[in-house]
Amino acid sequence: MEEGLSHRGLSELIGAIYDCALDPGGWETTLSAIADTFDCAVVSLTLNDLHHNRFLLNKAVGWKPELLRLKSERHVGEINARLTEWLALQPSIDELFVTSVHLSSEYIRQSLYVEECLKPQGIVDIMHMFLMYTHRQFSEIGLGRHARQGIITEREIELGRLLLPHLRKAVTISGILDMQVIVRDRMAEALDALLCGVVLTDERGRILHANRSAERMMSDGHPIRSVRNVLSASAPAASRELRKAIMLAARDKAQIGPASAIRLPDASLSPLYAYVLPLTAGKIRTRLHPRAAAAVFVGGPDDRSRTDLLARAFDLTSAEMRVLESLVAGHTLAETARHLGVAPSTAKTHLDHIFAKTGVSRQTELIRLAMQMALPVQAGGSEAAPPRDINPSD
Incomplete structure (x- = not known):
C-alpha cells in the first residue's frame, strides 16, 4: 500500500495490541486487524519448539483449516530450520525475515512447505516478526500476502519495525507465551479428547x-x-x-x-x-x-466396543464374549447364566476360560481390563488426538 498509516490508525492498532495484555482472548481479533493494516491475507502467532519441531502455540487468522493442520503436522521442521539458520546470523531479533528477500527463488520452487501449504492459498510472500528466541524455542508473527496483494515492500517492513516493540510487550504482559499457561491448556485439551469422564x-x-x-x-x-x-x-x-x-x-x-x-x-x-x-x-x-x-x-458408556476389543485381543469365543458382555454390563454370574439360558456351571466354565486367556483371576480385574481396552480418544480423526506432552523446561 502506498498510503502510510495515519496517526489515528496507528494509535488504534497499538491500543488493540495492548488490550490483548488484559484480555488474551482478543488475540485473534487483533491479529486480523494487524493483517488488514499490512494488507495481508493470512497471519499467525506461533511459539515453535526447536527440539521436537512442533508448535506449542499456533493462533492463526485467514488460514484454511486443512492447510493449517498440514503445516503443523508436516512442515514445522522446515520452517524452524530456515528461520533459525537466518536468526543465528543476525545481530539481534529485531531484524525481519521476508521470504522474497531472504530465500532464493530456487529454494522457494523446491520447498514442500511452499508447494503444499502456501501455493494452494495463493500466498506469495511472508514477513516474520520475532517476539522471542532461545536455543529451545522462538515465537513469531508471520504475515502472508496473496498474489493479488503482491510481495512485501519496504513500507510493510518499516511498519513492522514500528509495531514490533509493542507486540513484544503485549505478548509478555498477556502471558500468552507462558509455558505454564500453554501446558495447562494442552492438558485440558488432552483430557477433553478422552472417551471416559x-x-x-x-x-x-x-x-x-x-x-x-x-x-x-x-x-x-x-x-x-x-x-x-x-x-x-x-x-x-x-x-x-x-x-x-x-x-x-x-x-x-x-x-x-x-x-x-x-x-x-x-x-x-x-x-x-x-x-x-x-x-x-x-x-x-x-x-x-x-x-x-x-x-x-x-x-464411558460404550461397553460393546470394549468387549469387542478384548475379544479380538485375547481370541475369545462367541460364547465367552457373551458372558463377558453380561458381566461388564453389571450382571452377576448367576444372572448371566439365566439370561443366556445356560447352566451356572457352563457360565463358570466360560469365565474360567476367559480368566486363563486374559491372565486375570477376579471379575473386578476382568472388568477393569475391559475398561482399559476402550479406544482412548473421541472419534474424529487427527483433530481429536491428544497433543504430545510438553516439558515446561523446553
Whole structure:
C-alpha cells in the first residue's frame, strides 16, 4: 500500500495490541486487524519448539483449516530450520525475515512447505516478526500476502519495525507465551479428547476441572453429578465410597489399590465404574490445577466396543464374549447364566476360560481390563488426538 498509516490508525492498532495484555482472548481479533493494516491475507502467532519441531502455540487468522493442520503436522521442521539458520546470523531479533528477500527463488520452487501449504492459498510472500528466541524455542508473527496483494515492500517492513516493540510487550504482559499457561491448556485439551469422564478434585471432592465427557455425565445427572460443586454419584452408597476414596487418595496414595473400583449403578444404564487416582505427587496437578488431589476416571458408556476389543485381543469365543458382555454390563454370574439360558456351571466354565486367556483371576480385574481396552480418544480423526506432552523446561 502506498498510503502510510495515519496517526489515528496507528494509535488504534497499538491500543488493540495492548488490550490483548488484559484480555488474551482478543488475540485473534487483533491479529486480523494487524493483517488488514499490512494488507495481508493470512497471519499467525506461533511459539515453535526447536527440539521436537512442533508448535506449542499456533493462533492463526485467514488460514484454511486443512492447510493449517498440514503445516503443523508436516512442515514445522522446515520452517524452524530456515528461520533459525537466518536468526543465528543476525545481530539481534529485531531484524525481519521476508521470504522474497531472504530465500532464493530456487529454494522457494523446491520447498514442500511452499508447494503444499502456501501455493494452494495463493500466498506469495511472508514477513516474520520475532517476539522471542532461545536455543529451545522462538515465537513469531508471520504475515502472508496473496498474489493479488503482491510481495512485501519496504513500507510493510518499516511498519513492522514500528509495531514490533509493542507486540513484544503485549505478548509478555498477556502471558500468552507462558509455558505454564500453554501446558495447562494442552492438558485440558488432552483430557477433553478422552472417551471416559475425568474429574479433578481437591481432598474434599470439590470439582476443580472436568473434561467434556464428565460434564455431559454431570449434566445428565448420572452416573456422577455435581452437588454444590462437590463430586457425587447418583447412588448415595456410591457417593460415600467415592468421597472416602478421594480422601484416602489425598492423604496417602498407597492406600488406593490398583484394582480398586467404585461401582456407579443407575436405574437407566448399565453400571459403570469410577477409579480414583491420587495426584498429590504427580505432575498433572501442577500442570493443570495446583490444588488437585485426585483424578476420578469414570468409564464411558460404550461397553460393546470394549468387549469387542478384548475379544479380538485375547481370541475369545462367541460364547465367552457373551458372558463377558453380561458381566461388564453389571450382571452377576448367576444372572448371566439365566439370561443366556445356560447352566451356572457352563457360565463358570466360560469365565474360567476367559480368566486363563486374559491372565486375570477376579471379575473386578476382568472388568477393569475391559475398561482399559476402550479406544482412548473421541472419534474424529487427527483433530481429536491428544497433543504430545510438553516439558515446561523446553
